[in-house]
Amino acid sequence: METQIAQIEIEQIEIAQTEQTEQNKQIMVTQIISDDEAMDKIMPGNPQVKKVEKVKKMKSGLVPKDDRRTVGEATVENPRMRCENIDVYYNDGEKKAINNISLDIGCNEVIAMIGPSGCGKSTFLRSLNRMNDTIEGCRVDGKILLDGKNIYDKQVDVVPLRAQVGMVFQKPNPFPKSIYDNVAYGPRIHGLVQNKAQSDELVETSLKRAGLWEEVKDRLDQPGTGLSGGQQQRLCIARTIAVGPEVILMDEPCSALDPIATAIIEDLIDELRQEYSIAIVTHSMQQASRVSQRTAYFHLGDLIEIGPTEQIFLNPLHQLTQDYITGRFG
Numbered sequence: 001m002e003t004q005i006a007q008i009e010i011e012q013i014e015i016a017q018t019e020q021t022e023q024n025k026q027i028m029v030t031q032i033i034s035d036d037e038a039m040d041k042i043m044p045g046n047p048q049v050k051k052v053e054k055v056k057k058m059k060s061g062l063v064p065k066d067d068r069r070t071v072g073e074a075t076v077e078n079p080r081m082r083c084e085n086i087d088v089y090y091n092d093g094e095k096k097a098i099n100n101i102s103l104d105i106g107c108n109e110v111i112a113m114i115g116p117s118g119c120g121k122s123t124f125l126r127s128l129n130r131m132n133d134t135i136e137g138c139r140v141d142g143k144i145l146l147d148g149k150n151i152y153d154k155q156v157d158v159v160p161l162r163a164q165v166g167m168v169f170q171k172p173n174p175f176p177k178s179i180y181d182n183v184a185y186g187p188r189i190h191g192l193v194q195n196k197a198q199s200d201e202l203v204e205t206s207l208k209r210a211g212l213w214e215e216v217k218d219r220l221d222q223p224g225t226g227l228s229g230g231q232q233q234r235l236c237i238a239r240t241i242a243v244g245p246e247v248i249l250m251d252e253p254c255s256a257l258d259p260i261a262t263a264i265i266e267d268l269i270d271e272l273r274q275e276y277s278i279a280i281v282t283h284s285m286q287q288a289s290r291v292s293q294r295t296a297y298f299h300l301g302d303l304i305e306i307g308p309t310e311q312i313f314l315n316p317l318h319q320l321t322q323d324y325i326t327g328r329f330g
């Protein structure tokens with residue numbers, strides 16, 4: 001973003017140089033402001049400022065519950081997707097489910113979205129590939145850029161968009177077709193394959209990437225619905241991969257699976273990160289900590305905190321995040 005909009009909690013700003021100036025001391029800034037604003041506020045135009053150290057907790061403790069501005073770095077360098085000031089409304093504007101959320105999704109990262117039931121995780125995820133367009137009375141305001149282009153521009157065709165930003169749902173939902181056709185169908189309608197040989201190759205590659213090839217290569221003509229739950233979910237992942245996505249959205253992809261199938265999908269998510277950006281909604285904090293590099297904590301439609309996964313779980317900055325991860329609510 002041209003201007004630094006990541007909002008951070010700055011408690012203590014220390015001037016590195018030991019100039020004997022009035023300003024050369026620890027200064028408390030107990031409100032959330034941007035870097036640039038903070039600099040300007042404490043030392044307007046002062047060239048002595050060499051270093052600003054951000055200590056992210058107020059002396060009194062965590063950012064209080066009633067402060068709903070986002071804590072942490074929401075932006076990354078070279079994002080794959082950039083969401084700016086997203087509001088989502090249901091029921092023709094009567095209900096606001098997402099409130100002014102900005103965040104980036106980086107290349108080759110898994111970002112986990114966590115938070116109590118009803119906080120808007122799925123709503124936000126669905127806005128990333130315009131799945132909310134299919135819900136009557138739902139409106140998304142703000143900008144979502146994929147490789148710099150706003151996916152909400154009028155001329156954007158949602159069919160190729162949903163191939164570029166694929167989605168894997170909570171419940172595995174293979175088509176009532178053969179394993180082969182489940183994977184081959186998308187590339188065919190998107191015109192990605194011209195003949196059977198190309199289709200065969202893409203089906204094989206996609207099933208291999210989804211870690212399913214060895215288990216199904218001898219029964220490709222059998223129904224996808226005949227596979228186990230975990231295999232069906234990997235089939236759905238293969239189907240998503242087959243149409244060449246850049247981003248894969250996953251909405252609680254393991255919630256219907258047993259622990260072994262879950263572990264296989266989690267390993268797969270880690271492998272897929274080498275090629276794709278992944279945003280995953282999960283109710284499992286263990287899963288978020290296992291699979292993601294960054295975590296975003298949502299609360300009642302607000303993005304409360306975002307940061308490296310380890311920091312969010314070990315050293316949250318916001319009281320609401322801490323309450324959630326320590327099981328006080330949610």
Ligand SMILES: Nc1ncnc2c1ncn2[C@@H]1O[C@H](COP(=O)(O)OP(=O)(O)OP(=O)(O)O)[C@@H](O)[C@H]1O
Nearest residue numbers: 090091095097116117118119120121122123124135
């Ligand atoms: N189709 C809809 N019409 C109206 N309101 C909706 C619709 N879908 C979701 N909501 C409301 O929007 C808010 C956010 O819901 P959402 O499903 O995004 O939350 P969530 O965090 O994903 O919840 P969960 O973890 O339970 O799946 C909730 O208050 C929900 O009731």
